[in-house]
Amino acid sequence: MYDLAIIWDWIAFSVRWLHVITAMAWIGASFYFIALDLGLKKVPNMPVGAHGEEWQVHGGGFYHIQKYLVAPENMPEHLIWHKWQSYTTWLSGAALLMIIYWVGGELFLLDPSKADLALWQGILISAGSLTIGWLCYDYLCRSRLGDTPTVLMLLLFAILVAMSWAYNQVFTGRAALLHLGAFTATIMTANVFFIIIPNQHIVVEDLKAGRTPDPKYGKIAKLRSTHNNYLTLPVVFLMLSNHYPLAFATEYNWIIASLVFLTGVTIRHYFNTMHATGKGPHWTWLVTALLMIVIAWLSTVPGAETYDDAEARALTPYEQKFASAAGFEDAYDTVVGNCSMCHAREPVWDGMHWAPNGVYLETQGDVARHAEQIFLQAGASHAMPPPNAIQMDDEARATIVSWYRQATSG
Numbered sequence: 001m002y003d004l005a006i007i008w009d010w011i012a013f014s015v016r017w018l019h020v021i022t023a024m025a026w027i028g029a030s031f032y033f034i035a036l037d038l039g040l041k042k043v044p045n046m047p048v049g050a051h052g053e054e055w056q057v058h059g060g061g062f063y064h065i066q067k068y069l070v071a072p073e074n075m076p077e078h079l080i081w082h083k084w085q086s087y088t089t090w091l092s093g094a095a096l097l098m099i100i101y102w103v104g105g106e107l108f109l110l111d112p113s114k115a116d117l118a119l120w121q122g123i124l125i126s127a128g129s130l131t132i133g134w135l136c137y138d139y140l141c142r143s144r145l146g147d148t149p150t151v152l153m154l155l156l157f158a159i160l161v162a163m164s165w166a167y168n169q170v171f172t173g174r175a176a177l178l179h180l181g182a183f184t185a186t187i188m189t190a191n192v193f194f195i196i197i198p199n200q201h202i203v204v205e206d207l208k209a210g211r212t213p214d215p216k217y218g219k220i221a222k223l224r225s226t227h228n229n230y231l232t233l234p235v236v237f238l239m240l241s242n243h244y245p246l247a248f249a250t251e252y253n254w255i256i257a258s259l260v261f262l263t264g265v266t267i268r269h270y271f272n273t274m275h276a277t278g279k280g281p282h283w284t285w286l287v288t289a290l291l292m293i294v295i296a297w298l299s300t301v302p303g304a305e306t307y308d309d310a311e312a313r314a315l316t317p318y319e320q321k322f323a324s325a326a327g328f329e330d331a332y333d334t335v336v337g338n339c340s341m342c343h344a345r346e347p348v349w350d351g352m353h354w355a356p357n358g359v360y361l362e363t364q365g366d367v368a369r370h371a372e373q374i375f376l377q378a379g380a381s382h383a384m385p386p387p388n389a390i391q392m393d394d395e396a397r398a399t400i401v402s403w404y405r406q407a408t409s410g
Contacts, residue, residue, distance in 0.1 A: 181238025325407035
């Protein structure tokens, strides 16, 4: 039975690997086409309907690229659709969210110190918020606000700030930031699936039928593509945030996440302007640096739960399962003796100010809550503790393995 945890961890690793690969492909293609679009030049004697062209060199060859604002006069025989990068990124990300934050919800999703929720309630909020977020955003884009892009972007930012705060009221800090990233990524992929690609299909079908395509479809798709461009960098930050307690293990993590969206705007504005004019506005780097300084300062504020709070909190059913298993006392003493100098709310290891990955291993509830991770990191493998910190002997590791087996054997 205990081997299931190892198999499940490898499944999560494999899905994460796929997610990173497809995200690289999607983001790379997005950045490339934005740069290409902004760098197009109008030249004499261009084909009818062509907006601009660009010459590029790569891999020892030259590429001659032309863009049509609506469509060429005749439909090309071979047309490449850039959509699967987006779809596969979202699908793999959704699978990873389910594996880590739904199946492992008692550990990674729910924070009993914030809200007393059953796992099914947390999952319902997780899934429902992603769906509702897209529906609200799409409604705003289809309204008259679609004709005022700046106002629409400001309203979208306000929604993201509100969601950042709301997620932090019910989920762990790690899950809150990850879900904000998933909330944003869902909007981006839905833009591709429901708007950009269907609009391009309409244009293609018009061409095949000999009709003149309506330019409104390209205009609508362009608006959604621009939103995706400015949201990309913050989403990457949020996807990485679960590895850095400085980002999520503070009561102000929702403000940190909100400010990251502003840094995404300033950075992309610089590069978009540079691609279009050949020179970017340098003031954007000063604003970005100031925002990052504020973010770094906010990250120094510790989490709200103290050791006394954690000690006084009643165990959840999930924690009780491991705390009541045979061998828990010995395993608890082993973990505290080998891990708590770093994995503490106030680490005593020299030069360490925050527990690695925001994992606390001080109270009985802490150890029971992280049972599976303790087993994987210090029982099934020798990843923890670091060999240059403490040499945990085989007997101690066997104690952890035995306790975990007892708790999961039923």
